[in-house]
Amino acid sequence: MTAFSFFRISAIFRCTLALSAFIIPQLVQAQWQVSVGAESPNRGSQALAFLPNELWVHAGDSILWTFPTHERHTLTFLKPGQTRPPGFGPTFGVPVGCPGLTPDGSSFDGSACVTTGVLLLPEDPEPTATAPTYSVTFPAAGNFKFVCLIHADMTGVVHVVDASETLPQYQDFYDREAQGEQVLLLADASRLEGRRTPRNQDRGQSNDVAVGIGEIVTTTGGGSQTASLMRFLGDTIVVQVGDTVEWTSLDPSINHTVTFGAEPADPRPRSANVQLTSDGARQAVISSPTDSVNSGFLSPAPQDRAMLAQSSPGVTRFRVTFPSPGTFNYICAVHDQLGMKGKVIVHP
Numbered sequence: 001m002t003a004f005s006f007f008r009i010s011a012i013f014r015c016t017l018a019l020s021a022f023i024i025p026q027l028v029q030a031q032w033q034v035s036v037g038a039e040s041p042n043r044g045s046q047a048l049a050f051l052p053n054e055l056w057v058h059a060g061d062s063i064l065w066t067f068p069t070h071e072r073h074t075l076t077f078l079k080p081g082q083t084r085p086p087g088f089g090p091t092f093g094v095p096v097g098c099p100g101l102t103p104d105g106s107s108f109d110g111s112a113c114v115t116t117g118v119l120l121l122p123e124d125p126e127p128t129a130t131a132p133t134y135s136v137t138f139p140a141a142g143n144f145k146f147v148c149l150i151h152a153d154m155t156g157v158v159h160v161v162d163a164s165e166t167l168p169q170y171q172d173f174y175d176r177e178a179q180g181e182q183v184l185l186l187a188d189a190s191r192l193e194g195r196r197t198p199r200n201q202d203r204g205q206s207n208d209v210a211v212g213i214g215e216i217v218t219t220t221g222g223g224s225q226t227a228s229l230m231r232f233l234g235d236t237i238v239v240q241v242g243d244t245v246e247w248t249s250l251d252p253s254i255n256h257t258v259t260f261g262a263e264p265a266d267p268r269p270r271s272a273n274v275q276l277t278s279d280g281a282r283q284a285v286i287s288s289p290t291d292s293v294n295s296g297f298l299s300p301a302p303q304d305r306a307m308l309a310q311s312s313p314g315v316t317r318f319r320v321t322f323p324s325p326g327t328f329n330y331i332c333a334v335h336d337q338l339g340m341k342g343k344v345i346v347h348p
Helices: 003-028 171-195
Strands: 031-039 045-051 054-058 062-066 133-137 142-147 155-161 208-220 223-233 236-240 244-250 282-285 317-321 326-331 341-347
Touching: 031 054, 031 171, 045 171, 171 208, 171 223
Parallel strands: 031 062, 054 155, 208 244, 236 341, 282 317
Antiparallel strands: 031 045, 045 223, 062 133, 142 155, 155 223, 208 223, 244 317, 326 341
8 A cells, every 4th residue: 555545545534533523413413203282173172281291312302392283382391499480471362481482492401491482273274274383402411391381280201311321212102102192182082071960960950061171181100181172061052031051160270261242352350240159159140142241261279289378269160140032152262263162042
């Protein structure tokens, strides 16, 4: 071998090593895929869950969350010990953040919170609506919880391990796991309709309507998921003049409203013509189909936990008396985009 050939081969070898040192770190940094929620074709059955809600990734990897539903969600990583903020601030529809929102592609290592805004599949008459996405990079090892600020019982965990460690699962496993969880959660939501029993059924009365129904489930060690049927059960009810209809929320952690007439900009508070009752419910009188009445949020009390103050009972019931005949249409002002609507027909 000539000296020229030797130096040429040596130069090529050094260049190859240098190129490998540049390329290899890029190859080991993966981007993982996760879905945020799932829904039935009619949008009524909702899987309020991260699918899947527990992953193992390497330090330096990123995760891309896709939001394919018409229900609102956030993806939020809070700092350890940080108090969970509410979903919305003084203006409904504008999230508080943690505080503020962080841009797509943010990094999280536990030192500062990261959160999306409220993300959902946009309304589109053509089947071309693109689901929004949001990615987070994890530069350091750790175990990090993530939550949805809209749904209290929708949580998950990312386990970030050193790049030298072997991961227990890979993307194809998570894809199958997500698909299986989606099928089960949507089936659970659909069958919940059969569990609804009117409170006064045994007394021959049928003036009761369930305002949605759901259940909290745990399918992994990573956190909680919720199956929810976003429908009024008894969505069309026929009563007589002077009757009172009672709506009861049967969802364990989801906010709903019963809203007649004009939809308020902020559905959280009750309208001025809604009164409180001695048993903690709310009540109103609606005389005309053109009346505007909003129950405000019907919400269960948050779960009590040791060493925290006991919460007051939630407001879960709303009663309306109808002194005049007519057809009275109403919606859930939070989930009308999912088709959560009802009707009261009042006969003379």
